[in-house]
Amino acid sequence: MTASASTPLLALNDVVAGYGNLTALHGINLTVNKGEVIALLGANGAGKSTTLRVISGLITPKSGSLTWKGQAIGGMQPGRILKLGISHCPEERHVWPEMTVEENIELGGYLLNAKSELERRKDLAFQRFPRLKERARQLAGTLSGGEQQMLAIARALMSEPELLILDEPSLGLSPLMAQEVFKVVSELNAHGVSILVVEQNVHNALSVAHRAYVLETGNVIAEKDSASLLNDPELLNAYLGG
Incomplete structure (x- = not known):
């Protein structure tokens, strides 16, 4: 199916999903348009990471529809979703500590046939992240938390995705390093990468996002542009800890 100009890059419609008999998402509706940065916000257990896992194919939705440029992808294998242009950078980084920085980066290109x-x-990647080039032969496990992120x-960018999914990119980082990570997010978006980011630090997320969805116990309770959300103290205090 060919997407029209008005077709969202990614759309979730009434998506229900969970783990075994546990339902974590109760009919999620969400869109990401080409060129957008979307923040997915909420307390622990709200269903944010589950939403990302459904999108990247790690969890099959129980019901509802999930489309990429108008094409149904719900239940599709993660490798196929990656080939379509969606790349997932998981929470807690999960680098291979006993492999070098360069080897870790090469793993991101495992679907490529041509050397x-x-x-x-x-x-x-090394042009984009000069610090990683300096540490190319260093074991990934010896990097700082920010460098591992x-x-x-x-x-994740080795597949040259149209949509990059980031799960808690500033988790465990110093405020300075977190700012550096979100600077990278802004630069990637400026180069045409659409981004869906889950982030506990609301102000960091909203500093780069165009729009945000607020989740509570598997439901979307609000969808606003970032400026409107920042100016809604009642919503921030009630669901996002201020």
Whole structure:
């Protein structure tokens, strides 16, 4: 199916999903348009990470529809979803600690057949993240938390996604390093990458997002542009801890 100009890049309609008999999402509706940064906000247990896992194919929805450029992708295998242009950078980074920085980045290109293309994308990653180039031969497990987060993002970008999904990119980082991570998010978006980010630090997320969805116990309770949400103290205090 060919997407029209008005078709969202990604759309979730009444998506219900969970783990075994536990339902974590109770009919989620969400869209990401081309060129947008969307923040997914809410307290622990609200269903944010589950939503991301459904999108990337790690969880099959029980009901509802999930489309990418108008094409149904609900229940599709993660590898196929990655090939379509969606890349998931998971919570807590999950770098391979006993492998080098360079080897971790190369793992992000595992679907590539041509070595020349792998090298091109790896060179681009090192241009984008000069600190990683300096540490290319260093074991990933010896990097700082912020450097590991940069590595996880660089690895996720090796598939050259149209949509990058980030799950808690500033988790455990110093305020300064968190700012650096979100600077990278803004730069990626400026280069045409659409981004869906789950983030506990509301102000960090809204500093880069165009719109935000607020989740509570598996339901979307609000959808606003970032400026409107920042100016809604009642909503911030009630659901996002101020």
